[in-house]
Amino acid sequence: MTTTEPATDKSGPVVETDASNSNKAIALKDKANEYFKNQDYLKAILLYSEAIELDGTQAALYSNRSIAHLRLENFGYALSDATKAIECDPNYVKGYYRRAVSYMALGKYKEAVKDFEHILKISQAGKETRLRLNECKKLLRKQAFEKAISVDYDKSVAASIDPDHMQVEPNYDGPHIVNGKVDLEFVVSLIKTFKKGKKLDKKYAYMIILQVAELFRKCDSLVDVKIPDESKFTVCGDIHGQYFDLLNIFELNGLPSSTNPYLFNGDFVDRGSFSVECILTLFAFKALYPNHFFMSRGNHESQTMNQMYGFEGEVKSKYSSTMYDLFTETFNLLPLAHCLNKRVLVMHGGLFSSDTVTLDDIRKVDRYRQPPDEGIMCELLWSDPMAKHGRAPSKRGVGIQFGPDVTHHFCEFNNLDYIIRSHEVKNNGYDLAHDGKMITVFSAPNYCDAIGNLGAYITMTGKTLIPDFHTYSEVPHPDVKPMAYASSFFGLRA
CATH class of the missing domain: 3.60.21.10 (Metallo-dependent phosphatases)
Structure with a gap:
């Protein structure tokens, strides 16, 4: 992934399902994406959820709802949705990325590192993802260091x-x-x-x-x-x-x-x-x-x-x-x-x-x-x-x-x-x-x-x-x- 990618997907892997429901879900997703762009994350989440009710097979729907939850600091829901996106498509890169960010927000850097490493295995993500992986590893080392040292005043900033x-x-x-x-x-x-x-x-x-x-x-x-x-x-x-x-x-x-x-x-x-x-x-x-x-x-x-x-x-x-x-x-x-x-x-x-x-x-x-x-x-x-x-x-x-x-x-x-x-x-x-x-x-x-x-x-x-x-x-x-x-x-x- 690169930093210029859109925050929400306009498309995504679609498994065969009822054509009418699938089309309705896509229309709801497009509408939800507009609310997301306007930072109305609650409305976007409601529309993504309606779309998922119609067609729960689209990884992009869960991924988009995941980042909307991230914006609202609902990290537990964001993590769950990212995981569901991966279940819909085990090779869905944005699902792993959303999940990695959710793990980081919860301070679970080891789990985040695993997801970033998996992205590198299944995609041509390249330099940007490696930078993110290295930053996450740095945070993990910092977390371990802070747990290891004393916090007494003599060693304070x-x-x-x-x-x-x-x-x-x-x-x-x-x-x-x-x-x-x-x-x-x-x-x-x-x-x-x-x-x-x-x-x-x-x-x-x-x-x-x-x-x-x-x-x-x-x-x-x-x-x-x-x-x-x-x-x-x-x-x-x-x-x-x-x-x-x-x-x-x-x-x-x-x-x-x-x-x-x-x-x-x-x-x-x-x-x-x-x-x-x-x-x-x-x-x-x-x-x-x-x-x-x-x-x-x-x-x-x-x-x-x-x-x-x-x-x-x-x-x-x-x-x-x-x-x-x-x-x-x-x-x-x-x-x-x-x-x-x-x-x-x-x-x-x-x-x-x-x-x-x-x-x-x-x-x-x-x-x-x-x-x-x-x-x-x-x-x-x-x-x-x-x-x-x-x-x-x-x-x-x-x-x-x-x-x-x-x-x-x-x-x-x-x-x-x-x-x-x-x-x-x-x-x-x-x-x-x-x-x-x-x-x-x-x-x-x-x-x-x-x-x-x-x-x-x-x-x-x-x-x-x-x-x-x-x-x-x-x-x-x-x-x-x-x-x-x-x-x-x-x-x-x-």
């Missing part, structure tokens, strides 16, 4: 960086940190600098990251937040590199301060192409108001997601590999959840495969690592609610889906009023499920410049903790497309 001895670029005209301390004047100037499309000098970027790393290092994996009775508190969901929409939240709801505290609930980066500006602004507010500005880790604060969805490429383009490594290390320090006045739990993903998880279990999780593919940490970052009772395998391939009975039991077991999570796009920017005990908030409007959803944030007072929902539309931003820094290696650019 942070310990090797000394911004005090860095020189500011001579032509730099942005804000300066004076006496090593982030102040409000600096943060306001930083926002103006980023709005103009300018960069923060690397010296100050390193200073901010190192300062917040030390703050996060002192936190438990679950942070208890005390909100005074009459004080307002704001919870925001996914931002995903949509910097100008982040600034709109501050325009609508006020800048963070000691009297206007915020909690941002993960997925600050990736997808949107202003992720560096988002994370540095949020980190600057954390450094300025350490006891009134809170951040939870999302599933996109991880190496695998950052490699696929653009943050790694963006940091390396705007700064350096060393700074990306420092971000990666700092993301490992982010708390996994927050508990508001001992009554409301806030995490990025969702609940657990066990009925006996307590808040103290979350508090004690060893989070200083890349997210595992099972257990409490994984489920906090990846799980999703569903309408039916019980538990089910996740469409994402990691975490679980859980029903209202699971939510009610967890809240009762841990004396909670309700739960706030993020992780999923919602048309209105928020959603109430499980009799109001499972609230989703998503703060990136018109996600990826394509979905058309509203964004939302939640405010409440400490005494009642009754959620008040605020919605808003997207605002204009510079003409830089989402995923602009994503690697073409994964085939996930829009």
Whole structure:
């Protein structure tokens, strides 16, 4: 394969079947391909599924639905569809490629290597596939190396960086940190600098990251937040590199301060192409108001997601590999959840495969690592609610889906009023499920410049903790497309 190949197939091997159904399936596929090109992946998936109902013998249908699921991060479904494409045609190259990318998204590099190697055996794929295979092997070696070494502070990236001895670029005209301390004047100037499309000098970027790393290092994996009775508190969901929409939240709801505290609930980066500006602004507010500005880790604060969805490429383009490594290390320090006045739990993903998880279990999780593919940490970052009772395998391939009975039991077991999570796009920017005990908030409007959803944030007072929902539309931003820094290696650019 080459990087110039279309993301979806217009044709593919067709086994003899009912001619009428086969023709209808082809027509549906063509229509679905148009929705895919317009980034309406949900509609594309529905049409691919209709086509498969009519004719389940076409490998291209499963392959196309697979990449649509990949775009939506439904890695479990993407893997299943790629495998079905291969079952339809054991020599179908794109099936193996889609499956390899799905395996990589799930951190299963050994399986991905096998599929890339098989592509070379059955096709004339050549140079491009070999490059992908070598990159995958490199990631596999890196993964093995990271498991083998100690992660103590003396061997950390942070310990090797000394911004005090860095020189500011001579032509730099942005804000300066004076006496090593982030102040409000600096943060306001930083926002103006980023709005103009300018960069923060690397010296100050390193200073901010190192300062917040030390703050996060002192936190438990679950942070208890005390909100005074009459004080307002704001919870925001996914931002995903949509910097100008982040600034709109501050325009609508006020800048963070000691009297206007915020909690941002993960997925600050990736997808949107202003992720560096988002994370540095949020980190600057954390450094300025350490006891009134809170951040939870999302599933996109991880190496695998950052490699696929653009943050790694963006940091390396705007700064350096060393700074990306420092971000990666700092993301490992982010708390996994927050508990508001001992009554409301806030995490990025969702609940657990066990009925006996307590808040103290979350508090004690060893989070200083890349997210595992099972257990409490994984489920906090990846799980999703569903309408039916019980538990089910996740469409994402990691975490679980859980029903209202699971939510009610967890809240009762841990004396909670309700739960706030993020992780999923919602048309209105928020959603109430499980009799109001499972609230989703998503703060990136018109996600990826394509979905058309509203964004939302939640405010409440400490005494009642009754959620008040605020919605808003997207605002204009510079003409830089989402995923602009994503690697073409994964085939996930829009």
